[in-house]
Amino acid sequence: MSQTVSMDKIVAFCKRRGFVYQSSEIYGGIRSSYDYGPLGVEMKRNIKDEWWRSMVYARDDVVGFDSAIIMHPKVWEASGHVETFNDMLVESRSSGRRYRADHLIEEATGMEVEGLSPEELTRIIQEDERIKDPVDGGRDFTPVRPFNLMFETYTGPVKSPENVAYLRPETAQGIFVNFKNILQTSRVKVPFGVAQQGKSFRNEITPGNFIFRTREFEQMEMEFFVKPGTDEEWHEYWIEERYEWYLRLGMNPENIRKREQSDEERAHYATRGVDIEYNFPFAGWSELEGIANRTDYDLKKHAAYSGTNFTYTDQATGESFIPYVIEPAAGPDRMMLAFIVDAYTEEEVAGEKRVVLKLHPRLAPTKAAVFPLTRKEPVATIARRLYEDLRGDYRVFYDESGSIGRRYRRQDEAGTPYCVTVDFDTIEDRKVTIRDRDTLQQERIPIEGVRERLKELISG
Known part of the structure; x- marks a missing residue:
């Protein structure tokens, strides 16, 4: 990565060269929404193809899958998204701007407040005078309240409570609810994985940093089902496998690292989570991909809500169990940004400035x-x-x-x-x-x- 690179330069470069455009630009654009130009759509497709090739085609223990974007609303009740998929929202009365409370506090004080209740966050904002509205410096904030990130919609012609549905906030749940179907039709045996790519939607309070965080994005997730007791070993395997994937595609090892998630930031259903992070120019080290040990949480929840038996029986040993799940989860949008930043180079050749995007040939548009x-x-x-x-x-x-x-x-x-x-x-x-x-x-x-x-x- 060039020492002179900045996000402003990257954003301008992406538009000039036809990688990424602001969506609906002729109408003033829409915040956190982007279109992929002729070069961008090719590069993004190449990233997805490389992921699919390494996760599915190069293995005999992973199959592919594609679930619907709109699923039965009980899917999201069982998964906990209806009740707990929230960010903590606070509003400035002086400017009318809305902020994520944890981000507002952390940027002003450096405090780690992940996992705190709305009441605890409200008390910190009220008592710490360093916390101010970034727009006008005001300190008049509303109490913190949870804000559910799922986009709500309706199925059918009538907008009524019984017709409420949601745009999926992640692709993983479609795999879990189809676990039995995939098991029966694919003749797979534990340990095995199910890979999926597709659109997800999250109504983020404060999206931003170009295509790093958007409300509409693509995910590439793989749920790897394993026997309980072997999960830690498989988790370690997938952490290393995913890390090496970036290096094989030319990413500078100085700009990428593995980081253990803290107890506060780790999802409540996971026993361990490790992030692969990239050193982005706008925010330093930030998540590129997460690899989580989701245990048997999801299958057990869907079994309880649906009455479906998700028990797996090993035909060789006769042993029955609910599989644990190891999940590598990433997004081609964020990956594309990292690969572009990593490849962007300014150099002199024969006394002339040369801008060159040193992408791995398999990623090049x-x-x-x-x-x-x-x-x-x-x-x-x-x-x-x-x-x-x-x-x-x-x-x-x-x-x-x-x-x-x-x-x-x-x-x-x-x-x-x-x-x-x-x-x-x-x-x-x-x-x-x-x-x-x-x-x-x-x-x-x-x-x-x-x-x-x-x-x-x-x-x-």
């Missing part, structure tokens, strides 16, 4: 760009044919506009790892030049070997 050195024939025709031959494998870009140096710079900034140039010599020797984005080294290879060479470079 565009894998290769094809350039004809000139628009004249037959160079342009050869380049166009090469482009058409390559583009079915992955996203490839064709550019014949401007000087070759300018075209290189545009692709460097977009994160494209390889540029292939067709020149006048290609007419005679049938060879092209492949340029590496990071090292700037070039190799000359036969045009017939470009496809295989790029596959080799990208998968390496």
Whole structure:
């Protein structure tokens, strides 16, 4: 990561290069809502594909799943979300702004107040004169009260209490309520996992920091069901496995770490939680992914509420038990921000400033760009044919506009790892030049070997 990088620079870069736009911008935008541009949608898809490949395709003990966004409201009663999925809200009477009470206190005093009751938080705000409204400096606050983060909606044509439903705040519960179905239809045996990707919705009081925290976001969660007594070993396994995944995709080890969750911040159903954190420029070390030991809490709760028997019987031993669950949970939006920040580099090459996004080739939105050195024939025709031959494998870009140096710079900034140039010599020797984005080294290879060479470079 460049020492000069800031969030303002990253946000401007993402818009300029077509990674992320403010949603509904022509109408003034809507807070904490973003659209993914041509490069952003490709990078986000690549992140999701890499996660799915490592979590599902590369293993024989994990299957995939996709649950509905709107489920029966009793799902969220059983999971505890209706009763306990709250942030503590406080409102400034002077400015009319609303804040998360714990954030307001922690930023003003440095105190750790996670897990305190509304009454305790109210007392701290009233008594500590360091706590002020960040907007106008006022100290006139309402009492702290819980604010449920679920988006409420209605099913059917009538807005009535019996038709209340919720947009899911997490993807995990869809897996738990389908545990028996998946077990019976997939012929899996404990230990096994169920992986899912999809949209979740949380009505955050104070979303912000670009795509780090939004009200509409995607999750990638895997529930790994294990025999009680083996859960600690499996938890440790998944902590290391997930940490190494980031390193394998090129993340700087100096910018990533594992951190044990405190008793106060850990979810009430978990015996242990470990966060993989990234050193973001806007807030320092912040959660990138969480790996929790959820015990048998979820299956037992849904069994009690639904009357369904979620007991698993080991056919080899005859032993019966409710499985424990190890859950690695992450989001491609937050991952994408971390990978962009980590890859953003400003450097000088031959006395000229170069902005380059040094993404791992498998994450890069565009894998290769094809350039004809000139628009004249037959160079342009050869380049166009090469482009058409390559583009079915992955996203490839064709550019014949401007000087070759300018075209290189545009692709460097977009994160494209390889540029292939067709020149006048290609007419005679049938060879092209492949340029590496990071090292700037070039190799000359036969045009017939470009496809295989790029596959080799990208998968390496």
